Structures are given as structure tokens and as C-alpha cells.
Amino acid sequence: MRVIIIEDEKPSARRLQRMLNEVQIEAEVMLHSVEESIDWFQHHEHPELIFLDIQLSDGLSFEIFEAIEIKSAVIFTTAYDEYALQAFKLNSIDYLLKPIDEDDLKKAVSKYKERTPQQQSVTLDFNDIKKLLVNPIEREYKKRFSVKVGQHLKLINIDDIECFYSENKGTYAFTSEGRNYLLDTTLEQLEDELEPYKFFRISRKFVVNINAIDDMVSYTNSRLQIKLNTFKEQDIIVARERVKDFKEWLV
Template sequence: MNVIIIEDEKPAARRLSRLLSEQDIEVATMLHSVEESITWFRENNHPDLIFLDIQLSDGLSFEIFDAVEVKSAIIFTTAYDEYALQAFKLNSIDYLLKPIDDEELETAVKKYRNFKPENQRISIDFNDIKNLLVNPLEREFKKRFTVKVGQHLKIINADEVECFYSENKGTYAATSDGRNYLLDTTLEQLEEELSPQKFFRVSRKFFVNIDHINDIISYTNSRLQIKLKRYTEQEIIVSRERVNNFKLWLE
């Protein structure tokens, strides 16, 4: 199998290459920008499979296909939430949300091997995806939640929530008045419902609201610690594999 990686974050590209090598897949090359990729595709035989990041340092990776007809299957690697990916009308194989999980990667590769068409051609409506990524506010995200307090239902505005977190198999909203409310949902469901402009999943346990971040502190093992304005019950640590995307989100 002839594989290449297009990813602007070199540590992420190296990690993906290492994960693939554990599946006995050798990466032919790693490309890091739109311009570099266009040049490479014009001068080399196209691979069987591309691991493709959506956002590169010099633009969206879809611009590659505006310049060159690429005849390869694609597995997208992206930090965008699943909502954006619903727009894919494609002949690609799969997508992987960052940080990439080794088991999910193995499943995606198996899917490619089982699918592998004789004549691979990209049939992706890139305009749909680009419109979503450039104009993400067009989507309506959840603005309020209802929680049960005794015999009453209380309405909580999403803007009031400093963080969402999981604990003892429950999902909670910690609000700016210092209270914690049990929600009838999961963090995975919230990932599809929360505005990515406001909320970021910093770890498997926490979503934080950018408007309620009071301080960000360097932490051990290249991680970051987040201090919120009111919530202090647990340490909120940005996991190491999410730090780069968290910094991009802050900007």
C-alpha cells in the first residue's frame, strides 16, 4: 500500500506515521502545506491512500484538488467536530478526529483495505465543506439546557456554563454562580451540540467555555492547566495531544 500524509503539524504527522508503521504500513512521504502538496502531486505518482488534514498552514487542503486531479482514496484527519463532516459527499474512506486514536486508525485502514476500488477517484463536494468551515456560525448550536432541580425544571443558558464535565458516569454543567447541575446527556452528545467558537473539549473529561477562562498555566509533560472564574473543584488539564489544537482554538 502506497500511503502519504498531508499534515502541517510535524509532530502530529510523525505520530501518525509511527502509528501506521505499527500496522506495517510505510509512509512514502509527509507533506506540510497546500503549495508543497500541489508540487508533489504534479511530479510524482499518486498514492493509493492519503491521510489528509483539512486545515493546513497556508490554507484549506481542498485547494490542492482545485489545482491537481488527485486519484487517491482519502482518510481525513481533522480537529473539526462531526457536524462539519456531515457535509462530506465523498468517495473517501473515512475520517479520524484528532487526537487520533490507534484503534480508530486501525479500523479506518481495514475499511480502506476492504473497500479499495479498482479505479479510485475523488468525488467530494468540497464547496459544501468549505462553506461550513468558513461560515461555521450558520449552524444553530444549543443555547440552553433544562435541568431538574427537585420538582422543578431550571433553564440554564449555555453562556452561563463555565465547563461541562463527567464524573461517576454522569455529565454535569458547572455554572458561573458556582453551582453544578446533572444533565441528561453525555460529553459525546455535547460535542455535536456545543458551539466550537465557545467550547473546547480539553480532555476526555472536560469541555471549557472560552469566556470563563481566568488563567492558563504551563503544566507537567507539555500540558496546560486551566483556571476558570468560579469552578475549582477539580484540576482542568489540557491533555498533551490536544494542546496544539487548544492553542489554535484560543486564537
């Protein structure tokens, strides 16, 4: 099965790619803008299935379909309100509301595979869909976390968090005050909830805040070591396979 991802937020695209790998589907290509997608479709054989975000960095993804006739099946991946999406749900394979749930992804993929060959290619009325999104919902990212401290609840502002990390099956937030707080979430869930221009997942264990980075040093095996302003509890290493994306994220 030939599959591509069209998603302007690179952390979200990488997370979806990893989730697809877990169900034995390899996304061959990841595209991040309307312009890039149009150019790619003009010069490549079209895939069987597209995972499509609605709002890209340079416009709505429907502009791709206005410029290019595409018969690929579509699964929407979007932060838009599910009630608006209900109106055209039957015209596409499915839609996945961000942050994408693993079980929902599996069901959407199964729905695609269960379609007959005649049903695999779909034609969507993107003009009707665009009318539903005249007033698009702005993507909201986490601004604060509520954590339990003894018998009390404490609010932590997102800008005060230097990094998130996993340890002993728990997920922790480390603040500029030098405190660790246990969160009721996972790093996978956090990837879609955090502002992608501010936070980056550098490894399976760490997500770092760009504003907390104090220094970056070359490390063994073409990796990088990150030094934060306050966090000194353990080495923070950028995984080798994420070094390239990390460097792009920095600029």
C-alpha cells in the same frame, strides 16, 4: 494505509483522529484549509484515503481538487444535510454526518477496505457536488441545554456554562451560578456540538469555556493549570499532549 484528515475545526479533527486510532488507523497528517491542502498535495505523495470536510475556513474543499488531480479515495465528514449528500453518495466511499458516530465511522472504513484495488481510487465530479451546495447549510452549534431538576426541566444558556466535565461515568455542566447539572451526553459528543472558538477540550475530563478562564499557571510535567471564574471544586489541568493546541486556540 496512508490516511489524512482535512478539517478546519481543530477539535473536530483531533476527535476524528482519536476515533480512527481506536480502529487501528493512524491519520498521518491533519490539514485545515484549502491553501494548506493544495500546498501539501503539491509536495507529498498522495494518501490512499482522505477524510474530507466540505466547508473549510478559506473556501469549499472542492477547490483543492480543482487545483490538484487527486486519485485518493474520499470519505466526507460534514455537517451538511444528508438528503443533499445522497445525490453523490455513490460516487465517494461514504460520508459521515457530524457529530460523527463511532459505528458509522467503522462501517465507512470497512466499506473502503472491502473495495477492490481497482475501486480504491475514485474520481469524483466535484462540479456536480458543488451545484448541490449552492445554498450551504450554516453549521449550528449548541446554544442551550435542557436539564432535569427534580420534576422540572430547566434551560441553560451555553454562555452561562464555564466548563463541562466527566465524573463517575456522568457528564456535567458547571454554570457561572456555581451549579452542576447532569447531562445526557458525553464529552466526545459535546466536542462536535460546541462552538470550537469558545470551547476547548483540555483533557479527557474537562472542556472549558474561554470566557470563563480567570488565570493560567505553569504546572508540573510541562502542563498548565486553568483557573476559572467560579469553578473551584477540583484542579483543572491541561493534558501535556494538548498544551500546544490549547495555546494556539487561545490566540
